[in-house]
């Protein structure tokens with residue numbers, strides 16, 4: 001190797017080491033939607049689950065279905081009566097589902113069917129059981145006509161120290177064709193890029 005070649009290879013090797021070091025020490029650029037997101041939902045007959053999966057498909061968020069220790073009856077009239085009593089009594093059913101690492105999430109989507117114009121009691125239990133202060137809570141509700149009802153004000157009461165973003169109501173009968181609405185809503189509230 002002559003002196004010129006040696007000098008050139010030394011310079012390029014040093015540049016490589018310097019650039020590598022630079023790349024390793026620079027923090028990753030943080031796009032506005034790089035928050036860690038979790039979707040928490042309860043679904044009795046499957047509609048809310050469909051929307052939860054659509055949110056997951058668009059955001060890549062982690063997902064967690066809330067289940068109760070004692071499952072709700074599948075018979076419609078029976079669950080309607082039971083839900084009425086539970087909501088009137090502000091009853092909070094015990095949850096089978098435990099979320100270990102909720103502290104690591106910045107944004108929590110909270111999904112529920114509209115039951116008697118509000119969130120289903122398992123979601124009330126969830127909101128009361130975890131410290132969501134400082135987090136962003138994003139409601140989504142499936143319904144058969146009452147849209148969000150008073151869900152948002154009830155969520156605000158139970159997650160008083162969270163920022164609540166505009167929620168999405170979806171009619172139960174339309175959940176399978178709601179992906180475009182879900183994506184548009186996520187763009188509108190700034191959780192996915194335009």
Ligand SMILES: Cc1cc2nc3c(=O)[nH]c(=O)nc-3n(C[C@H](O)[C@H](O)[C@H](O)COP(=O)(O)O)c2cc1C
Pocket residue numbers: 042043044045046047048049076079080081083084112113114115116117118142143144145146147171172173
């Ligand atoms: C106990 C109970 C109460 C309900 N109350 C309402 C209501 O007040 N307003 C409404 O629009 N839909 C009501 N519905 C309809 C559900 O909100 C709707 O079917 C929803 O999409 C079900 O979601 P899921 O399949 O995830 O359980 C009620 C359903 C049940 C089972």
